[in-house]
Amino acid sequence: MKNCFLALVLIIALINAQGQPVPSPEENIPWIITFGNKAHPSWGDPDYSQVFFFVVPQSYSGAVYIRVFDADTGGLHDELNGSFDTRCTYSVYGGMDAYTHPEAQKIYPKGNYKTGNLLASRTFGVDPRWDNNWYTFGPFDPKQGEHVPQYGGYIFKVVCEGIDGDDGNVYNYFMSSSANENIPIEGGNAFTFEYKFRLHENSEEHSHIYPYVDIDDTRSIRTQNFDWDNDGTIRVTSEVRREQRVVVSSDNVWAVTDFAIMEGEKGKSLNFQFIPKGVRNNNVVISVQNQKGENMKLYSSPIGGVPRYKYSIEARRVAPQNNR
Numbered sequence: 001m002k003n004c005f006l007a008l009v010l011i012i013a014l015i016n017a018q019g020q021p022v023p024s025p026e027e028n029i030p031w032i033i034t035f036g037n038k039a040h041p042s043w044g045d046p047d048y049s050q051v052f053f054f055v056v057p058q059s060y061s062g063a064v065y066i067r068v069f070d071a072d073t074g075g076l077h078d079e080l081n082g083s084f085d086t087r088c089t090y091s092v093y094g095g096m097d098a099y100t101h102p103e104a105q106k107i108y109p110k111g112n113y114k115t116g117n118l119l120a121s122r123t124f125g126v127d128p129r130w131d132n133n134w135y136t137f138g139p140f141d142p143k144q145g146e147h148v149p150q151y152g153g154y155i156f157k158v159v160c161e162g163i164d165g166d167d168g169n170v171y172n173y174f175m176s177s178s179a180n181e182n183i184p185i186e187g188g189n190a191f192t193f194e195y196k197f198r199l200h201e202n203s204e205e206h207s208h209i210y211p212y213v214d215i216d217d218t219r220s221i222r223t224q225n226f227d228w229d230n231d232g233t234i235r236v237t238s239e240v241r242r243e244q245r246v247v248v249s250s251d252n253v254w255a256v257t258d259f260a261i262m263e264g265e266k267g268k269s270l271n272f273q274f275i276p277k278g279v280r281n282n283n284v285v286i287s288v289q290n291q292k293g294e295n296m297k298l299y300s301s302p303i304g305g306v307p308r309y310k311y312s313i314e315a316r317r318v319a320p321q322n323n324r
Contacts, residue, residue: 036086036165044283075131079168086165210302
């Protein structure tokens with residue numbers, strides 16, 4: 001009975017979500033980034049692969065398109081390392097085990113993490129046609145995704161893997177109901193278990209991620225970040241947490257921070273805030289685990305909305321004094 005209640009809470013929250021662009025406006029992240037597999041990890045990518053999951057609600061029966069902005073590596077936005085020689089493969093998976101297979105939910109792209117049915121795939125190198133432009137995968141029938149009742153719909157997995165070269169490929173996604181425009185699918189969302197992205201160079205621009213805390217038995221979490229170059233501050237807030245500081249990693253190393261979950265944070269999202277100093281082209285990695293070592297979902301559209309600290313002022317009634 002408890003599991004059914006938890007699933008219902010999550011389904012209602014997902015229905016109210018609008019997480020079509022990845023990164024989302026709430027995240028304020030400039031770019032996702034994946035490097036070619038010959039790049040040194042100190043460029044900000046230790047494993048040259050990024051996995052996202054897209055949730056399509058059960059109520060939607062139209063076509064699903066996964067659109068990629070700036071899918072090539074070369075030209076206006078991507079990070080040059082010598083000369084552009086990087087190729088990245090984008091692959092879309094659906095069907096059984098696309099999401100629910102245990103290795104699909106790991107943060108290290110090893111073993112059988114490309115589970116499910118391969119629905120579409122394409123490799124991009126330097127290609128002016130797709131520089132600063134949208135490439136579209138699809139159409140897909142929603143039922144080609146993996147049916148996961150816990151999420152009230154179907155899940156598609158998208159993997160971007162750097163298969164050659166040493167440059168940085170920056171790109172963004174959009175799950176759309178149109179092949180040619182970015183039209184949101186109502187109730188859709190996206191999440192990843194490990195986020196590799198670029199920080200803003202402007203210190204006034206703060207980026208965010210939103211780990212979802214399960215209601216049942218999440219007691220504490222561990223967050224790991226990589227190659228932050230000591231760039232600014234990472235802090236965690238919620239409706240009941242004013243601020244939790246996180247250790248910031250230096251160049252090409254990991255930093256780990258553990259802290260307890262407060263009762264008022266269960267069944268809601270945390271707000272990880274990244275406040276940069278302004279390092280140029282600073283590419284970083286972050287993930288969050290619970291006390292069991294299970295990777296927590298980082299939703300593009302935060303479940304329950306962006307958490308904001310609620311100031312609580314307790315007023316004590318003081319009895320009037322009798323001065324006689």
